[in-house]
Amino acid sequence: MQHDGLAARHAQAAAPLVLPEPQRLALPDGAVQVWMLDDAQVNPACARLAQTLAPDERARALAYRHPRHCNAYIARRGLLRWLIGGYLRCQPEALRFAVTAFGKPVLQWPQAGLAFSVSQTDGTALLAFALDCCLGVDVERRGGGHDVPGLGRGIFSAQEAQALARARTGSADALLSLWTRKEALLKALGTGLAADPTAYTTEDDRGRGAGRWRASHHGTALSGWTCVDLEVGAAFRAALAVSLPDASVTRHGC
Numbered sequence: 001m002q003h004d005g006l007a008a009r010h011a012q013a014a015a016p017l018v019l020p021e022p023q024r025l026a027l028p029d030g031a032v033q034v035w036m037l038d039d040a041q042v043n044p045a046c047a048r049l050a051q052t053l054a055p056d057e058r059a060r061a062l063a064y065r066h067p068r069h070c071n072a073y074i075a076r077r078g079l080l081r082w083l084i085g086g087y088l089r090c091q092p093e094a095l096r097f098a099v100t101a102f103g104k105p106v107l108q109w110p111q112a113g114l115a116f117s118v119s120q121t122d123g124t125a126l127l128a129f130a131l132d133c134c135l136g137v138d139v140e141r142r143g144g145g146h147d148v149p150g151l152g153r154g155i156f157s158a159q160e161a162q163a164l165a166r167a168r169t170g171s172a173d174a175l176l177s178l179w180t181r182k183e184a185l186l187k188a189l190g191t192g193l194a195a196d197p198t199a200y201t202t203e204d205d206r207g208r209g210a211g212r213w214r215a216s217h218h219g220t221a222l223s224g225w226t227c228v229d230l231e232v233g234a235a236f237r238a239a240l241a242v243s244l245p246d247a248s249v250t251r252h253g254c
């Protein structure tokens with residue numbers, strides 16, 4: 001989801017980015033680690049991270065017209081390399097990425113079964129990692145003035161549209177909840193919005209507790225998945241889907 005009029009929200013100072021020591025990074029089986037990157041942190045770390053980027057990534061960074069967007073991309077992509085390099089004990093600049101026909105970035109070298117997903121919105125980015133699974137994360141800023149009925153058309157299933165209609169009060173937040181869940185799921189599946197998003201339904205899984213949800217495809221439950229809303233502060237809404245049962249999801253900051 002794109003946002004306009006970005007700059008004013010970043011006036012407050014944030015602690016500068018401190019990159020985690022690579023040798024301290026570890027990704028156990030069944031764990032999902034989610035890293036949050038605040039746009040206001042990125043400048044001091046950019047020079048170091050920029051050195052790790054491949055030529056195509058540098059070209060993409062330079063294609064951003066606004067320096068803030070350029071720096072945010074460098075930090076996001078550089079942190080992605082830094083963390084994967086740490087998890088896999090290799091140099092960040094040695095990693096090679098490919099992109100699937102649906103636009104999903106995947107690790108081409110080393111081939112280590114490490115799944116990752118990245119999402120960014122106005123002011124922040126999330127980077128999620130886990131082993132041997134399908135993984136998707138999505139974050140959106142709250143209060144974007146979304147056109148609630150219009151935005152979900154062609155995205156939400158009939159069941160989701162009904163849930164949204166029932167929400168009425170706070171419907172913009174209900175929409176963001178559905179939206180982030182749906183995008184997290186479609187990113188985990190690797191299709192993004194190129195699949196028919198209305199074929200999938202996401203709904204609260206109250207039996208498992210607050211912030212837990214489940215997904216189905218044409219009424220058939222996707223079993224063996226962990227689907228959660230992420231706590232990322234009052235300004236954002238975020239969700240994560242991973243094809244691991246009972247995954248342990250933890251949040252980390254730099």
Ligand SMILES: CC(C)(COP(=O)(O)OP(=O)(O)OC[C@H]1O[C@@H](n2cnc3c(N)ncnc32)[C@H](O)[C@@H]1OP(=O)(O)O)[C@@H](O)C(=O)NCCC(=O)NCCS
Pocket residue numbers: 001002101102103104105117118119120121137138139183186187188189190191192193194
């Ligand atoms: C994936 C998608 C849902 C992202 O939505 P968004 O809210 O605008 O953006 P987000 O910041 O949350 O996610 C963007 C990131 O998702 C990842 N991504 C892109 N396509 C993806 C896919 N099909 N599956 C999983 N992840 C994907 C990328 O890491 C991208 O960031 P990057 O370009 O900086 O590497 C949307 O762009 C989409 O549906 N793309 C697929 C469209 C398609 O079929 N394209 C084919 C031609 S490339």
